[in-house]
């Protein structure tokens with residue numbers, strides 16, 4: 001169901017060129033928001049998404065920004081504010097994964113995961129705070145792996161997503177008096193480039209969900225749109241699973 005419950009709202013989605021982020025861009029725009037999104041490597045996807053969403057009559061802006069770089073995160077926030085005329089919703093979605101046993105974990109991958117998954121969220125949020133009005137929304141995309149890790153090799157990725165959960169709680173406490181909600185959406189296995197339904201780990205992941213299957217990007221995007229809207233006003237500091245029963 002699409003409603004116009006975000007009409008007049010302005011949103012920034014990090015990592016919006018593909019996967020869950022792209023679906024969040026589509027959904028927020030369909031629900032009435034003007035949307036800016038960042039991308040890094042997937043310029044063609046970003047262009048195509050802008051064309052698609054614009055053709056549906058919404059305002060959408062693609063911003064090239066590497067989430068690993070503090071200055072580029074800050075510049076992306078400033079550009080979003082300038083192009084949209086303000087900012088009411090921030091969705092920290094950009095993240096990367098690298099799976100390896102801890103004794104063999106490449107140091108550069110550790111740095112990359114920390115810089116993008118934690119640093120990108122921190123710098124984007126820090127830059128956005130001064131622009132956000134009372135009642136704004138911050139929605140972080142964490143992972144069910146913060147709560148449950150059903151196999152080896154996931155420790156560093158899970159650690160970064162644990163940081164997303166903790167950051168969410170702390171920030172919710174800090175911004176509560178202003179009515180700004182901060183929530184952490186924790187997807188289970190969702191069919192994207194990062195975790196394809198037909199990938200190496202797919203069967204084992206399906207077996208640990210109660211529903212025995214992957215979710216779709218829209219399962220996450222529709223929930224993010226609800227959290228971005230006015231009716232979620234009393235939900236904050238929460239780690240909210242969209243996981244087909246991964247933790248049951």
Ligand code: NDP
Pocket residue numbers: 014015016017018019020021022038039040041042043065066067068092093094095096116141142143144145186187188189190191192193194195
């Ligand atoms: P994808 O790999 O499919 O897409 C990742 C997105 O993040 C792309 O748009 C990519 O843009 C962007 N991105 C990656 N690195 C950077 C960077 N350095 N700077 C800017 N943008 C960047 O991932 P998903 O859609 O699957 O994941 C989205 C979110 O959901 C992540 O936070 C992930 O951890 C989380 N998640 C996903 C699950 C799943 O099963 N799919 C499960 C649990 C959590 P570009 O290509 O342009 O660089």
